[in-house]
Amino acid sequence: MTAVAAEQRTAGLIAGANPVAKLAASAVLALALVLSLDVVSASVALLLEALLLPCAGLDARTFWRRTSPIWAAAPLAGLTILLYGRTSGTVHVEWLLIRISDGSIELAAATVLRVLAIALPAVVLFATVDPTDLADGLAQLVRLPARFVLGALAGLRLMGLFADDWRSLTLARRARGVGDQGRLRRFFGQAFALLVLAIRRGSTLATAMEARAFGAPVRRTWARRSVLTARDGLLVGGAVAIGLAAVGSSLAVGEWTLLGG
Amino acid sequence: MIPPAPAAVRAEGWGWRHASRRRFAVRGLDLDVAAGERVLLLGPSGAGKSTLLAGLAGVLGGDDEGETEGRLLVDGRPAEDQRGRAGLVLQDPEAASVLARVGDDVAFGCENLGVPPADIWPRVVEALDDVGLELPLGAATSRLSGGQKQRLALAGVLAMRPGLLLLDEPTANLDPDGVRDVRAAVGRVLERTGATLVVVEHRTAVWADLVDRVVVLEPGGGVSSSGVPADVFGAAGEALAARGVWVPGRPVALPGWQSPERGLPLIRTEHLQGGRDGRPIGELVDARVDAGSALAVTGSNGAGKSTLGLTLAGLLPPVSGRVGAQPPLARGLATEPIRWRSRELLTRIGTVFQQPEHQFLAGDVASELAIGPRSLRLPAAEVDVRVDELLERLGLAALAAANPFTLSGGEKRRLSVATALATRPQVVVLDEPTFGQDARTWRELVLLVRDLLDGGGAVVAITHDELFPAAVRADRLALPRPAEHLESAR
Numbered sequence: 117m118t119a120v121a122a123e124q125r126t127a128g129l130i131a132g133a134n135p136v137a138k139l140a141a142s143a144v145l146a147l148a149l150v151l152s153l154d155v156v157s158a159s160v161a162l163l164l165e166a167l168l169l170p171c172a173g174l175d176a177r178t179f180w181r182r183t184s185p186i187w188a189a190a191p192l193a194g195l196t197i198l199l200y201g202r203t204s205g206t207v208h209v210e211w212l213l214i215r216i217s218d219g220s221i222e223l224a225a226a227t228v229l230r231v232l233a234i235a236l237p238a239v240v241l242f243a244t245v246d247p248t249d250l251a252d253g254l255a256q257l258v259r260l261p262a263r264f265v266l267g268a269l270a271g272l273r274l275m276g277l278f279a280d281d282w283r284s285l286t287l288a289r290r291a292r293g294v295g296d297q298g299r300l301r302r303f304f305g306q307a308f309a310l311l312v313l314a315i316r317r318g319s320t321l322a323t324a325m326e327a328r329a330f331g332a333p334v335r336r337t338w339a340r341r342s343v344l345t346a347r348d349g350l351l352v353g354g355a356v357a358i359g360l361a362a363v364g365s366s367l368a369v370g371e372w373t374l375l376g377g
Numbered sequence: 378m379i380p381p382a383p384a385a386v387r388a389e390g391w392g393w394r395h396a397s398r399r400r401f402a403v404r405g406l407d408l409d410v411a412a413g414e415r416v417l418l419l420g421p422s423g424a425g426k427s428t429l430l431a432g433l434a435g436v437l438g439g440d441d442e443g444e445t446e447g448r449l450l451v452d453g454r455p456a457e458d459q460r461g462r463a464g465l466v467l468q469d470p471e472a473a474s475v476l477a478r479v480g481d482d483v484a485f486g487c488e489n490l491g492v493p494p495a496d497i498w499p500r501v502v503e504a505l506d507d508v509g510l511e512l513p514l515g516a517a518t519s520r521l522s523g524g525q526k527q528r529l530a531l532a533g534v535l536a537m538r539p540g541l542l543l544l545d546e547p548t549a550n551l552d553p554d555g556v557r558d559v560r561a562a563v564g565r566v567l568e569r570t571g572a573t574l575v576v577v578e579h580r581t582a583v584w585a586d587l588v589d590r591v592v593v594l595e596p597g598g599g600v601s602s603s604g605v606p607a608d609v610f611g612a613a614g615e616a617l618a619a620r621g622v623w624v625p626g627r628p629v630a631l632p633g634w635q636s637p638e639r640g641l642p643l644i645r646t647e648h649l650q651g652g653r654d655g656r657p658i659g660e661l662v663d664a665r666v667d668a669g670s671a672l673a674v675t676g677s678n679g680a681g682k683s684t685l686g687l688t689l690a691g692l693l694p695p696v697s698g699r700v701g702a703q704p705p706l707a708r709g710l711a712t713e714p715i716r717w718r719s720r721e722l723l724t725r726i727g728t729v730f731q732q733p734e735h736q737f738l739a740g741d742v743a744s745e746l747a748i749g750p751r752s753l754r755l756p757a758a759e760v761d762v763r764v765d766e767l768l769e770r771l772g773l774a775a776l777a778a779a780n781p782f783t784l785s786g787g788e789k790r791r792l793s794v795a796t797a798l799a800t801r802p803q804v805v806v807l808d809e810p811t812f813g814q815d816a817r818t819w820r821e822l823v824l825l826v827r828d829l830l831d832g833g834g835a836v837v838a839i840t841h842d843e844l845f846p847a848a849v850r851a852d853r854l855a856l857p858r859p860a861e862h863l864e865s866a867r
Contacts (some may be wrong), residue, residue, distance in 0.1 A: 284730060316734070339481070
């Protein structure tokens with residue numbers, strides 16, 4: 117059934133890569149950037165990533181929609197550092213706990229760039245990950261226990277049902293005459309009811325899975341083989357290259373600061 | 378391919394008790410099902426039919442899950458050692474699929490049995506073909522209709538090539554089209570594979586002409602009757618019907634009833650478009666709900682019946698158009714029920730949800746019934762009177778202290794209806810009230826609705842049930858079939 121495999125792997129240089137390779141690539145980038153604290157390494161990484169973005173297989177609308185939380189979170193993180201970050205050099209503003217100094221300005225800029233450089237590729241890479249493919253990869257390539265991976269995968273599918281349950285619970289509370297209660301009280305009552313429903317759904321799903329021989333005492337096979345190709349090597353290699361370029365250029369200009377240094 | 382040999386089933390003094398229960402779900406069962414035989418398993422709720430199927434499928438779990446007595450054998454060997462010989466399909470279509478894509482889902486069982494990957498995909502294609510689901514292997518399982526989901530579950534089981542097919546109320550939650558498709562698929566599969574069949578279902582007419590034998594289980598243990606369908610339904614038909622089994626050719630006996638005179642209109646809709654989050658579902662509806670009359674909303678899965686019901690009930694805002702509560706119902710409030718407060722709905726419009734669990738709020742049955750009346754700030758004595766009345770009327774008195782979640786399907790349904798009636802609303806909206814119910818609960822629901830109508834109330838019933846609207850002389854509102862479900866070529 118090569119036709120199936122081909123159909124399931126979306127086209128695109130990066131989008132079609134194995135989810136495990138995507139996971140590795142974002143881990144490499146995160147590691148390189150978490151270890152350093154300066155503006156240069158983050159800027160270089162972000163610039164190189166931006167150049168590769170068009171290969172990611174996301175259209176502009178999806179890109180902005182998926183990454184919108186990052187664009188909100190990065191400046192907030194930066195602002196916090198700006199106001200409360202470690203003080204050094206000239207102090208520009210001082211008020212209560214707030215202290216804006218040369219040092220905190222630089223740290224803030226580095227933080228904003230760093231958050232973007234770590235989170236953007238992670239989100240972009242994972243936007244095109246299909247949970248089933250990821251599970252296949254984690255079980256077959258990373259060798260995580262199949263029971264655990266498949267259980268989590270099946271459980272993930274229940275999330276949509278939980279959203280529907282939550283909606284029905286809200287409507288039902290209104291119908292039962294308790295919809296006027298305070299928000300907080302209603303929320304906790306409803307959350308508990310959802311938990312009860314979730315456990316019931318979970319146990320039904322477990323029975324359905326066992327009825328299909330899940331957990332049978334034989335060695336499980338995989339209908340979809342998860343393989344790593346040259347493209348996956350290229351992706352991880354690219355991530356390593358970006359990480360090296362970022363740290364290297366920052367070392368070259370003498371700006372590199374190790375975490376905690 | 379050569380079909381697998383059909384499996385033979387044997388129970389020898391078999392019994393099973395769930396670790397958390399004192400009573401055995403099944404006890405002292407002796408039963409033989411020959412290889413290739415097709416058996417319809419009946420019995421009142423609590424007779425342990427589902428437990429027996431789960432036992433045969435080998436999914437009851439080990440000693441920490443429960444206690445076993447006697448032996449349960451498939452092909453002469455303990456059922457739990459025979460994974461894959463038996464394939465079980467459950468009642469709930471939501472539990473039917475495990476994975477997100479149709480092809481992967483059907484392949485799941487084969488993978489678990491260690492079938493070589495090269496053999497799996499041909500099996501998947503064959504199984505989907507057997508059940509008449511001509512869908513792309515990459516189609517999303519979440520977008521299938523209830524009937525398609527159940528056929529998908531059947532395909533997932535067939536791909537394991539079982540010699541024994543176990544069906545636990547596979548059509549109870551389906552619309553008539555879904556029931557027909559599933560029944561046809563099972564017939565085709567048995568024709569081709571010759572597998573042994575054990576099916577549990579309240580609505581026996583669906584299966585009566587497919588099975589060789591009907592076996593009736595006794596609550597507390599043993600088989601009370603067994604034989605070819607005509608004999609069992611003939612000789613034990615009356616006793617079965619009295620216990621809530623839908624006996625083919627034996628309509629549920631209802632007392633004579635004159636529908637009351639139609640009263641004033643309570644709700645009128647004007648070009649009403651129902652939907653969720655501003656997205657329209659279904660067509661425009663112009664309808665009227667009069668006091669003393671019932672309105673049955675029919676239509677296939679996805680036609681927007683439930684959405685319409687919830688919109689009429691003042692729980693969902695219309696996408697466009699409006700729901701107009703007439704003065705006798707609004708009694709001074711705004712015309713649109715969605716603008717009323719939750720408490721103001723209580724005496725005006727009551728809603729019974731499709732899944733009773735969604736509307737349970739309390740830890741025991743009596744408190745559950747008291748919630749509405751208390752919310753109306755009725756005096757404590759009046760609350761008690763109403764609760765006792767309803768417990769008595771709906772046969773729930775013995776369960777007053779039980780947790781609503783532990784009730785049987787029929788009891789949950791009766792309780793959910795009772796919670797709505799406790800505040801005496803003028804209009805009651807019922808979403809699939811008779812879904813999966815046995816004949817006895819069905820009859821009680823009919824009598825209850827008749828009482829409501831006699832008392833000048835109005836009822837809106839969302840239903841797939843062909844018999845229910847006629848039994849309460851309901852006006853019909855048929856919603857057109859939606860186009861959005863994935864079309865299957867067969």
